[in-house]
Amino acid sequence: MPTGVHLHAARRRPTVLLALAVHLLLAGVSLAGCASEESPTEPPEPAGGSPTPARADGARDDLAALAAAAQDRHLTAQYTLTTDDGSTRTITMTNANDGSWRVDVPGWALGGTVDVSLVSTAEGLFQCTLPSAARPEPSGCVRLGDPDDTIPRRLDPRVQHPFTDWLDVLTDRQAPLAVSVSRPLPDSTGTCYSVESTSASLNPPLDVGIYCYDADGTPTAVRTAFGTLRLAGPPVAAPATVQLTGPVTEGEPVDVATPTPGESSADPTPTP
Template sequence: MTGLAAVAKDRHYIAAYEFTRSRETVIVTASLATDGSWRFDVPGGALGGKQDISIVQNRQGTFQCVLDKTNACARVAKPEQDVPRRFDPLVQHPFTDWIDVLLSRTAPLSIAYAEPLVDGDEASRCFSMERNSVTVDAPIPTSTLCLAEDGVITAVDSPWGSLRLSGEVMPPTSRAKLPAVVTDDEPLSTSPPPKPSPKPSKTPSPSPSKKPADD
């Protein structure tokens, strides 16, 4: 696992993933640039699934960018700081800080081989990760991560959702660019997309029975 994680640490690429949570699937684009910066475009990543966003990290910090006609970015964390939970779409963690944890021999995790998350995927190696029994807080939630031999993440199952590689892996850019200018606007809260409204039943409800007429 450590050797494969080391390959993943140095792997830079652009790829699309099917991101499923709350029974809804969107396409997330991951961009891991050669200078160490990164960007993830997350449709429905804020305001309960109503707003598309990007989360971008570079040398100036981490930024949340609104992807609409306003196109504005707000800084959510300074360099070396964690993104506050209320602004964190979570989807980027397997590609960023999870790999560093897997490279640590002192990480409080129990790691074991796991069955492939995608049927017929013989090219990936999958690992289950669970909190060590003596640890109160784990750096990674109980999850399964799959890596190709070249270090590309191919699949993830986690409490916050699942990722499945979709399409071809593309060459990386030299740096991850912000999609808009940085403003003083307040970042948007992140949360799972809203659950679909229940469809009305096609079967009409029975009419109430009529009372018998008085004699």
């Protein structure tokens, strides 16, 4: 081949290679543009139906909003309490308009022989005994402490917590809790949430379990260590404030334990 032809081909080779590189670069840009126009694929749900972090955060936010609505929900409502041994009783819970509250728990104290009421007002926290068919004595009350004081476990029926201080924990996003949507409890309405503790504390801020609320913040069911509470009927309007069931005395409060034979049980009922 003539020398001129070789020189001409050698001069064209860089130009051809440059054109090919530009073509590949433009093709890559075009493909990247097409890929960016496609909608992103949703991440697969974890095996076993466990919530993704985004869904878990959503459940925590939803429960916090319902708990905040429950704090503003003033009502009187009756709940059926079913315990592990299968026994049932009717709990009456009142959240008054001024922030005071009262819970009546039949058959709780002294081995199930005494009906009690816990009452929290601006003057303090009180335990009152209630008259019943088995114990017709007049009602009397004993002051346990200030309204926000912790109740000793032996004096604490615990059924009032889902309506009072545990609502503060459920609305606190810094509380060590893991929240997910749960299957509804039997005979419950609204939305139910499973609440677990993420702390190894010996005194967790609330009992783990299942908490159910209607859209307006009405607690409809709770299942924790003390048993299962279910709303027994439509709530009614709350009073302006709650009242003690009897006069305050200097007696001792009654606790959950059954008194041993021959032991005199403490009784806040005033002597006529």
